[in-house]
Amino acid sequence: MLANEEMKALLGDSRLHERITTAEEAASWIEDGMTVGLSGFTRAGEPKAVPFALANRAKQEPLKLNIITGASLGSDVDRVLAEAGIVRRRLPYQSDDVMRQKINRGEILYIDQHLSHTAEWIREGVLPPIDVAIVEALAVTEEGLVIPTTSVGNTSLFVQRARHVILEINTAQPRALYGIHDVYEVGERGARKPIPLVNPSDRIGLPGIPVDPDKIVAVVFTHQPDSPSPITAPDAVTDQIAANILQFLRNEVAAGRLTPRLAPLQAGIGSVANAVLYGLMHSEFHDLEFYSEVLQDAVFDLIDAGKVVFASASAITLTEKKMQEVFRDFDAYRNRLLLRPQEISNHPEIVRRLGLISINTALEADIYGNVNSTHVRGTRMMNGIGGSGDFARNARLAIFVTKSIAQKGAVSRIVPFVSHVDHTEHDVDVLVTEYGYADLRGLAPIERAPLIIERCAHPDYRPLLMEYYREALKRGGHTPHVLEKALSFHLAYERNGSMRTAAGTGVIGR
Amino acid sequence: MLANEEMKALLGDSRLHERITTAEEAASWIEDGMTVGLSGFTRAGEPKAVPFALANRAKQEPLKLNIITGASLGSDVDRVLAEAGIVRRRLPYQSDDVMRQKINRGEILYIDQHLSHTAEWIREGVLPPIDVAIVEALAVTEEGLVIPTTSVGNTSLFVQRARHVILEINTAQPRALYGIHDVYEVGERGARKPIPLVNPSDRIGLPGIPVDPDKIVAVVFTHQPDSPSPITAPDAVTDQIAANILQFLRNEVAAGRLTPRLAPLQAGIGSVANAVLYGLMHSEFHDLEFYSEVLQDAVFDLIDAGKVVFASASAITLTEKKMQEVFRDFDAYRNRLLLRPQEISNHPEIVRRLGLISINTALEADIYGNVNSTHVRGTRMMNGIGGSGDFARNARLAIFVTKSIAQKGAVSRIVPFVSHVDHTEHDVDVLVTEYGYADLRGLAPIERAPLIIERCAHPDYRPLLMEYYREALKRGGHTPHVLEKALSFHLAYERNGSMRTAAGTGVIGR
């Protein structure tokens, strides 16, 4: 394939010009059994051509790969890889429906991992070596830096550690992104220095990923924007959750524990997080900073409104409309943003040092404050823990939000005993639903339970939960439970399609 | 009370001389409803007089206090406070039998907290302000530094934040300890610098705790050594657990993931940890470092044997015999030890940076690798999570050890579903019993379960566990479970006094 001048201009090392090729050709570097690292984080900056070529190839020949990414992939890449039956092992996070089904059938071996940990496992050789990295980029500079696009994720580690690198230069990604990446490598354990980041806005690394050009075996050109983030407009319930969080924060300010500048914020992805951020818009809080994983629409609106002075993350994931607005006028944001490797955006050292206020979503929580973020009824994987543990474990304030019910009320998201624990009672500071918030800090379990039931549970479920709790209290213990009824809510749903039937008479044994 | 010259010599500020008084007088500073911070960490360095005077006073007048410490207290202080009914709220850790009973009857409100977190909550005003700190010390220097004794724990924060400070100068504590403390204050969040510690041996702080002498309202002299650590001699089972850990480490070296110097080690307290450390004695590993919470007998033997080059911790807890040996000949250890605040010994920033190998004990673990360290059958508090979460959450290798059974085999410590989660499947790397080890890293749940059952469970329980797992597999899901039987092992024990009756036919509903 012959490169035109425009293409060549994006490849600062002339040796790369002759490696420009098709996605199919590039994909031929990948062989059955290999471990492949893909760029991409929360649906931003994934490679958009070679994975599809691989899926095509799998129609003709056996192909099973270990797929490691930053986090979830956009552009249906996870879906297509799953459908093609290519994926043997997948880590550390995904959120695709087809892949989810295969994971839950045991057809894909999924390792649900803290997003800051994957890099350590690669560096230390716990995971198999990365054979090939497939990485979306804006360009390779003359200095030999790969410039990522809308996410950094684990890309820098993949590029540095992989035997071979396949680049996808995506000319539809905005050139405006040049300069907003800050690539810092922590180095080997045992020879590490402190990470010199003390403010979310600190630039501590390089504007791109250093690469040995000899490792780049193929360069593919694409022209396709990131798939837009699904629209998650606030509704009355998410607005109320947001209002409750704001009320909590307001009370913290009144108590002298926070100032109106709050502390650097981390907010998970999804409708509730988005609503919370929009809630900040008309609040008294100001000069806010984000130190988060992913920047959604709301952060840019908050910057526009002068509410947010700086936002650091590992990816930008926008709706279609917002993408156009933001990238058309990117100079307005340039000095207010940095994208970092996920190891840095989620690093315990930084999360603890900065003292983040961390807001993530629970699938369910129990009356003692344990949180399940991943497993529906203890067995079926939803997405994965993502970065929620990196943040909650080390934040100043670990806030978990959830709607009080799901499935039109057939499911109470406050239960006696969570069916899976991702965040333990030791790590959950505040629980918030549309009914209120429960500040669990400094409370013993027997103080937490009535508070959570009264403040957070749906009124329809409060009597059932109190009945359970009162029976448990009779049995005693630091954390009272009626073990044979601990999972009765979940079992009631499995048997009768509704947790409402989990009456104190005991659904179990009926 | 008149101070003799020897006493005065230990109080570098002459204003303190007239504050020398009795324990009873000192205790009168403490009033009903107050929050009191006590020095002491894993049974080392707690105040040995004033708490007893308080317990006495409680016979005459109502007295309820919030008691905050470093960790567990020796010299029966927790027991006496519990028996006297003084304790309203207790955090962050305890291990006394009488206090445990009161906690489990709901008479003491216990907040079971990560040991590195308490300092943050004090600093940020989440906990009530410390009214009085009661602190054991060797001396106060002319420079105004309080020199701790055998532990640092949270003492420096207590001294700095408390309104009033009561000092107990314990002349039975070895003067040799001068100079081994390294007191570093991380400061307020939002204005923090990186903690400049990159090797376990780095000295980063002061040799004592800066104090405003005006805050010291009373000085009490005591002469009583720490209560000795209970003897926990290795037995055949703990030796075998130790051997299995060594085998795992050996395999890591063979795989090129570790060198024979390993990585800085953290080991929990107790018989298994002690056995593991003795196992290192005759191993090929050398030039080892510890970055741990507490130093037990074995660490000193390892220093003697030339196996350990440096050990950092927050406390020294020894048996009676070893205490005499170590403190008689302390110069042999002086340059190989540092005692730090528990916030530093357990700090996520350092634990992650140094890449610790962390070895802690589980009460029970489940077939997917979730670990319960605190709650017997999900309800009754044993001790608390202590530092195990601080380490496991951020270590390079989070190893959990447990004997395969308890109660003469009536309890399997490998169960289908743990009755409480302190360490999630995301944070448990390796599980070890006397039967072997299961390296869970990089494995999906359906790979972990058979491995844990085969390698770690007691042979008597393997068929029952496999039966559960096979039935669960039929139901599917990423983490297969049979919800109505998930807690069947625990219920079988409650009903029949043995988990052996948890047959697949389902103990529940019988």
Ligand SMILES: CC(C)(COP(=O)(O)OP(=O)(O)OC[C@H]1O[C@@H](n2cnc3c(N)ncnc32)[C@H](O)[C@@H]1OP(=O)(O)O)[C@@H](O)C(=O)NCCC(=O)NCCS
């Ligand atoms: C927990 C998480 C799945 C919630 O996402 P969400 O979009 O707010 O979830 P919803 O409340 O819309 O629920 C999603 C679905 O699960 C169902 N559901 C929710 N809670 C449920 C429960 N406790 N039991 C059964 N089903 C439940 C809902 O009914 C809904 O089903 P539907 O799609 O058929 O309507 C998501 O936040 C997540 O994956 N978190 C983990 C990763 C993370 O926190 N990352 C943050 C750092 S970026």
Ligand SMILES: CC(C)(COP(=O)(O)OP(=O)(O)OC[C@H]1O[C@@H](n2cnc3c(N)ncnc32)[C@H](O)[C@@H]1OP(=O)(O)O)[C@@H](O)C(=O)NCCC(=O)NCCS
């Ligand atoms: C988990 C922990 C309690 C284990 O301590 P241990 O001394 O090794 O415990 P043992 O195996 O001897 O068991 C203690 C008792 O509990 C019982 N027990 C143990 N496991 C049990 C289980 N799964 N179910 C019921 N009882 C159990 C034992 O039979 C024993 O009872 P006994 O005293 O009547 O004989 C202890 O390590 C701990 O408190 N850990 C948390 C804090 C921590 O890890 N700190 C580390 C950083 S320093």
